[in-house]
Amino acid sequence: MDDHAKPILYVLDTNVLIHDPNALLNFQEHQVAIPMTVLEELDRLKTGKHSTAAECRQAIRLIDRTLGEATPEQVENGVPIQRGKSGPRGSLSILMNRPSAQQSPLPETINDNRIINQLLDLSQRQPERDVVLVSKDINMRLKARACGIAAEDYQTDQLVDDISLLSRGYHTLSGSFWERVGKVETRQELGRTWHRVRLTGNLPAVNLNEFILDEQGFVGWIKHIDGDELLILDLYQDKLLGLEAWGLQPRDIYQALALYALLDPDIHLVNLSGAAGSGKTILALAAAIEQTMVSKRYRRIIVTRSVQGLDEDIGFLPGTEAEKMEPWLGAITDNLEALHMEDESTPGSVDYLLQRVPLQFKSLNYIRGRSFQQSLLLIDECQNLTPHQMKTIITRAGSGTKVVCLGNLAQIDTPYLSATSSGLTYLTERFKDFAHGVHITLQGVPRSVLAEYAEANM
Numbered sequence: 001m002d003d004h005a006k007p008i009l010y011v012l013d014t015n016v017l018i019h020d021p022n023a024l025l026n027f028q029e030h031q032v033a034i035p036m037t038v039l040e041e042l043d044r045l046k047t048g049k050h051s052t053a054a055e056c057r058q059a060i061r062l063i064d065r066t067l068g069e070a071t072p073e074q075v076e077n078g079v080p081i082q083r084g085k086s087g088p089r090g091s092l093s094i095l096m097n098r099p100s101a102q103q104s105p106l107p108e109t110i111n112d113n114r115i116i117n118q119l120l121d122l123s124q125r126q127p128e129r130d131v132v133l134v135s136k137d138i139n140m141r142l143k144a145r146a147c148g149i150a151a152e153d154y155q156t157d158q159l160v161d162d163i164s165l166l167s168r169g170y171h172t173l174s175g176s177f178w179e180r181v182g183k184v185e186t187r188q189e190l191g192r193t194w195h196r197v198r199l200t201g202n203l204p205a206v207n208l209n210e211f212i213l214d215e216q217g218f219v220g221w222i223k224h225i226d227g228d229e230l231l232i233l234d235l236y237q238d239k240l241l242g243l244e245a246w247g248l249q250p251r252d253i254y255q256a257l258a259l260y261a262l263l264d265p266d267i268h269l270v271n272l273s274g275a276a277g278s279g280k281t282i283l284a285l286a287a288a289i290e291q292t293m294v295s296k297r298y299r300r301i302i303v304t305r306s307v308q309g310l311d312e313d314i315g316f317l318p319g320t321e322a323e324k325m326e327p328w329l330g331a332i333t334d335n336l337e338a339l340h341m342e343d344e345s346t347p348g349s350v351d352y353l354l355q356r357v358p359l360q361f362k363s364l365n366y367i368r369g370r371s372f373q374q375s376l377l378l379i380d381e382c383q384n385l386t387p388h389q390m391k392t393i394i395t396r397a398g399s400g401t402k403v404v405c406l407g408n409l410a411q412i413d414t415p416y417l418s419a420t421s422s423g424l425t426y427l428t429e430r431f432k433d434f435a436h437g438v439h440i441t442l443q444g445v446p447r448s449v450l451a452e453y454a455e456a457n458m
Contacts, residue, residue: 006130007031011095011119013135014041014111015416016154019386021058023134024066024081024092026156031078034063035095035118037111051306051364055388066092095122105147112140119149136416155421157387159429163409163419167432168441169271170211170257171204177214193234195220206230207432209267211257219253235260246293246339248286254443255279261438262287262404265297268397269434271405271427273383274442277451280406281380282335288376288404289339289357298376298402300358303332304367305380306389306414332361332380367393374400382407382424384414390423 009031016023017038024032039060046056070079076096080088095118105120106113116133123131133144133151141151160166173180180202186195206212212220217237224231240256243249245263250256261270262284272280291297333350340349353359367377379385379393382405390405397403407424419425431437 007090008130008132009033011035011115011131011133012038012154013115013133013137013140014038014045015136016134017042017059018045018052018055019136019154019416019421020157020388021055021062022388023059023154023156024062025083027090029089031091031093032081033078033093033095035115036097037114037118039063039094041111051389054365054368054392055386063092067094106143112137112143116140116144116147116149119144120147123149136421153421157426158421159426160420163425166425166428167207167210167439169439170213170254170441171206173203173212173214175214176216177212177218177220194223195232195234197230197232199228199230208435209438210432211235213253219257245283245286245290248282248339250283251279252443254440255283257438258283258440258442259287261440263291264438267402267436267438269394269403269405269431269437271382271424271431271437271439272442273407273409273424273428273439275408275410275455277455278442280408280442281332282338284378284404284406285332285335286339288378289353289359291376292358293356298400299374300360301376301378302360302362302367302372303378303380304362304364306364306382306384364389364393367396371396371398372401373398375402377401377403378406379403380406382427383409383412383419383422384417385423386414386417387421387423387426390427394427 007030010027011033012023017034020026024034042056042060045052046060047053066081067075067079075094078091078093081090081092083089097114097118098121104113104117106117108114108117119131119133123129131149133141133149134154135141135144135151136154138153141153144151178184180200181197182200183198184195185197186193188194203212206222206225208222208225210222212218212222212232219235219237219240220232221235222230223233237253237256240253240260241250243256243259243263245259248259250259258270258272258279261267270284272284274280288298288301292299292301336350336353337346340346340353375398377393377397382390384407385393394403394405405424405427407422409419409422409424412419412422428439432439
């Protein structure tokens with residue numbers, strides 16, 4: 001937040017605390033207020049099977065811990081926020097619902113209007129105070145500004161302003177890579193070729209575990225960065241394109257890089273993004289089955305996906321958890337069928353595979369409270385997760401577990417999330433220098449000529 005001569009009163013909307021339950025700690029020396037209406041909404045949402053219940057409970061616990069034993073008067077005026085050894089900084093207060101002396105400009109039939117009316121009344125009673133509404137709801141921000149209340153988005157966990165700046169996981173160079181570097185030292189070790197090269201300023205800014213591709217067929221993997229020196233593992237393009245997992249071979253070099261990372265036991269996090277039909281799910285499934293059925297690297301595959309409304313609706317469906325999840329996991333079974341399209345009986349092969357492969361479909365609520373050992377955790381539709389939800393899930397990974405995150409930033413279905421605030425964007429940026437993580441943005445729409453044309457022209 002910007003520095004001001006006097007502290008600002010930031011009023012948090014419910015969706016901010018759901019997006020980040022620790023949000024009230026992120027306003028430095030400023031004052032933070034939570035309307036009573038927001039507390040009531042958190043209380044209403046804290047129970048049930050929906051995916052936001054856990055965030056609501058966590059936010060309520062932090063509010064309770066921050067207010068402590070404060071008196072009602074102190075709670076209304078502001079309780080100092082303790083910040084570890086640095087002591088208190090900023091304050092937290094609760095805005096009480098009080099009838100306004102003047103007629104409310106907005107009809108109080110919805111909670112958003114109640115909060116805006118409350119802030120208008122507060123601004124009129126304390127004109128010397130700077131009040132800012134913080135909300136992830138763009139429509140609420142527009143209504144607040146129309147009424148004369150300053151409003152802004154919560155952007156503390158937004159690491160990039162433009163997703164075009166987000167790493168793709170590789171750099172494609174025109175001409176030859178070797179023409180762009182100075183000193184080169186090459187060595188052979190255990191059948192691998194390593195190059196230590198000195199940068200000459202002709203290369204883009206690179207991160208750990210990114211790939212370099214040139215027009216001459218060179219493919220290098222950046223394994224260490226030391227100032228202007230790179231240690232690069234030479235990955236031969238022909239070998240990459242000849243990779244195979246459960247009968248599946250990559251269609252292009254980008255799918256080959258993704259499959260290479262999925263099969264590498266030293267890579268614990270693989271983050272695949274790309275347009276619909278670019279091969280994210282089928283690559284991940286093929287690699288997962290290969291490593292559970294053939295190499296026995298993992299004991300089981302756990303598949304989950306974020307779908308708006310899933311956690312609210314799943315409890316009302318009949319059957320086992322796997323049967324409840326089936327309507328939302330059609331993409332997984334579709335890809336299993338694609339892997340066995342050449343079989344004499346595709347449905348029979350898929351049924352046989354589902355009986356033999358330790359493949360479990362789980363809801364996100366199940367993932368939250370567990371720790372998984374020697375498992376491959378496949379999370380689909382990650383673009384619909386908040387940064388906090390992404391952290392909650394990935395921290396469930398135990399010893400010997402690999403996490404594969406799949407998503408498409410162009411298909412966000414969750415309210416209050418955008419491409420820049422999505423957990424998938426947050427994950428990509430936060431892990432760009434993780435020694436055991438790889439991010440690949442897949443290219444093209446290999447589904448069909450029709451799909452490719454539609455992607456480009458509609």
